[in-house]
Amino acid sequence: GNSVTQMEGPVTLSEEAFLTINCTYTATGYPSLFWYVQYPGEGLQLLLKATKADDKGSNKGFEATYRKETTSFHLEKGSVQVSDSAVYFCALSGSGSSNTGKLIFGQGTTLQVKP
Amino acid sequence: DVKVTQSSRYLVKRTGEKVFLECVQDMDHENMFWYRQDPGLGLRLIYFSYDVKMKEKGDIPEGYSVSREKKERFSLILESASTNQTSMYLCASSKQVSVKAFFGQGTRLTVV
Numbered sequence: 001g002n003s004v005t006q007m008e009g010p011v012t013l014s015e016e017a018f019l020t021i022n023c024t025y026t027a028t029g030y031p032s033l034f035w036y037v038q039y040p041g042e043g044l045q046l047l048l049k050a051t052k053a054d055d056k057g058s059n060k061g062f063e064a065t066y067r068k069e070t071t072s073f074h075l076e077k078g079s080v081q082v083s084d085s086a087v088y089f090c091a092l093s094g095s096g097s098s099n100t101g102k103l104i105f106g107q108g109t110t111l112q113v114k115p
Numbered sequence: 116d117v118k119v120t121q122s123s124r125y126l127v128k129r130t131g132e133k134v135f136l137e138c139v140q141d142m143d144h145e146n147m148f149w150y151r152q153d154p155g156l157g158l159r160l161i162y163f164s165y166d167v168k169m170k171e172k173g174d175i176p177e178g179y180s181v182s183r184e185k186k187e188r189f190s191l192i193l194e195s196a197s198t199n200q201t202s203m204y205l206c207a208s209s210k211q212v213s214v215k216a217f218f219g220q221g222t223r224l225t226v227v
Contacts, residue, residue: 049215091158101163101216102163
């Protein structure tokens with residue numbers, strides 16, 4: 001079945017450091033891929049998405065590229081801020097006739113940015 | 116903005132109690148979902164619904180049931196709460212065939 005694997009956390013960085021959070025997936029067909037973010041005490045918010053191979057999703061300085069050849073969707077940011085401290089979830093949903101709106105999530109990666 | 120509202124942020128219940136978690140969305144979304152979030156496991160789908168009075172099991176439905184009598188409201192029911200159901204519960208909604216889901220703030224349930 002479909003699955004998502006994220007790198008283990010927590011990740012601790014200093015402000016202005018470069019961020020990469022790895023995400024790989026297993027899926028049939030052509031899933032849509034997502035990064036969701038959960039700030040302390042809040043629900044999940046969509047950070048960015050990509051719906052087909054080679055698409056690049058971007059938002060708030062974060063980027064991720066849908067790589068079908070490596071089944072990956074790594075999250076990157078060039079210079080993190082303290083306000084980026086949160087839990088980040090990689091997720092996928094089905095495509096075409098299998099697009100039921102259900103999301104399959106990775107285990108989440110906690111990011112802590114220190115001043 | 117789309118709003119998904121969960122009725123409680125924190126709940127403490129006793130083992131064996133029947134527990135209701137309520138979720139309401141205000142954007143006429145067809146799809147609604149209940150997930151539970153546990154450290155190291157991410158979010159796992161409990162139940163979902165595509166329409167009023169329709170429901171389908173997710174990956175971990177055991178010990179749970181749901182009710183969707185109105186389009187905007189999706190209730191999660193723990194028939195007899197157990198300590199292993201202590202968790203964060205997240206409700207979400209989306210338009211039919213949309214790729215974007217909107218989440219509530221979550222209900223942290225503790226069963227003692």
